[in-house]
Amino acid sequence: MNSxxxxxxxxxxxxxxxxxxxxxxxxxxxxxxxxxxxxxxPPFRGENGLWNTTDPIFLEIEFFRKKPLQxxxxxxxxxxxxxxxxxxxxxxxxxxxxxxxxFLETVITQNIDHLHQKAGSKYVYEIHxxxxxxxxxxxxxxxxxxxxxxxYLPPTCFVCKGIxxxxxxxxxxxxxxxxxxRSFEEAQKCDVLLIIGTNAEVLxxxxxxxxxxxxxxxxxxxxxxxxxxxxxxTDIFLQMKATEAMSELGxxxxx
Ligand SMILES: [Zn+2]
Numbered sequence: 345m346n347s348x349x350x351x352x353x354x355x356x357x358x359x360x361x362x363x364x365x366x367x368x369x370x371x372x373x374x375x376x377x378x379x380x381x382x383x384x385x386p387p388f389r390g391e392n393g394l395w396n397t398t399d400p401i402f403l404e405i406e407f408f409r410k411k412p413l414q415x416x417x418x419x420x421x422x423x424x425x426x427x428x429x430x431x432x433x434x435x436x437x438x439x440x441x442x443x444x445x446x447f448l449e450t451v452i453t454q455n456i457d458h459l460h461q462k463a464g465s466k467y468v469y470e471i472h473x474x475x476x477x478x479x480x481x482x483x484x485x486x487x488x489x490x491x492x493x494x495x496y497l498p499p500t501c502f503v504c505k506g507i508x509x510x511x512x513x514x515x516x517x518x519x520x521x522x523x524x525x526r527s528f529e530e531a532q533k534c535d536v537l538l539i540i541g542t543n544a545e546v547l548x549x550x551x552x553x554x555x556x557x558x559x560x561x562x563x564x565x566x567x568x569x570x571x572x573x574x575x576x577x578t579d580i581f582l583q584m585k586a587t588e589a590m591s592e593l594g595x596x597x598x599x
Contacts, residue, residue, distance in 0.1 A: 348584045354582065358582065361593060362596035364536050364562050364564060365536060365564075365593070365597065366447070368534075368562075370449050370534050370536075371449060371535070371537075372448070372449055372450050372452060372530045372531070372537055373442075373451045373537075374453075374538065374556075375439075375452070375541055376453070376541050376542025376549075378567060378568065378585075379435050379436065379541040379586040380457050381541070382435070382585065383431060385430055385455075388400075389545065398418070400515060402422075404514060405514040412507045412509075413498055417497060423475045423510070424475065424489070427475055431459075431462070433586075434587045435540065435587045436459050436462070436463035438590040438593065438594035438599060439463065440463040440464035440465045441599040442594075445597070447599075450468070450530050451467065452468075452530060453471070453472075454471055455470070455472070456470065456473055456475045457475065458475065458476040470523055471549055472519070473510070473511045473513045473520060475489065475512055476488065476511075477489065477511040478492055478499060478508040480503065480506045480508055480509075481506050481508070481509050482506025483501060483503055483504045483506055485501055487502075527552060528555055531556040531561075533559075536561060536562050536564065537561045537563050538566070539563060539565040539566065539573060539578070540567075540589075540590070541566065541567060542567070543567070543571040543572065544573070553573050554577060557577040562580075563577050564579065564580045565581050565582065566582045566584060566586055567582075567583065569583070570583070
């Protein structure tokens with residue numbers, strides 16, 4: 345996709361968005377696949393989505409429980425062989441600087457790629473979990489993935505020899521209760537919600553902007569195409585790539 349032409353109307357909207365962020369008492373970002381695409385991470389859904397080329401059964405929790413080896417072989421190929429090398433882009437970096445300069449309180453993300461933390465964000469709620477941590481299916485011990493040797497699959501627990509599972513939400517698996525609870529608290533508390541790169545088609549993520557709006561937050565949305573938020577809850581729609589919009593907002597906030 346070519347870079348977006350900065351029209352007068354877009355410049356005006358960017359300025360208004362930066363003004364809202366400046367005035368905000370408690371701004372929160374809500375991110376999805378669209379922020380990481382430019383770090384080379386394919387989205388799951390939509391055109392060019394992972395599920396066009398890969399059978400999503402490997403990420404179903406029932407399949408993982410029955411056939412952990414097959415599931416792990418595919419998971420390793422999709423996530424672990426590439427995600428470790430992915431680097432945050434300017435959109436992640438601007439969010440981290442916003443937090444550092446107190447323009448932003450927290451990031452709620454649907455991404456499992458750990459790129460917000462890699463960029464320096466400290467308060468991140470990962471509602472779909474993270475690839476970076478593994479959890480034992482037997483005793484619930486947790487490990488940083490750097491402790492696991494993925495040359496031998498499936499990786500097993502050092503404590504009980506149980507099979508380790510990536511600590512991300514599989515299909516038909518519930519959202520981690522703590523992250524969900526905190527995300528909704530943040531949505532209710534914020535006075536500005538910055539939606540970046542997500543249509544949030546899946547529940548409960550889809551409810552976060554709605555909840556924020558119900559509690560009086562102004563909604564700034566950055567997406568390359570209108571989403572179902574655009575004409576319902578969004579106050580300022582920046583139809584741009586995440587990197588372009590965040591880079592412009594970063595300049596306007598003197599980051
Ligand atoms: Zn264990």
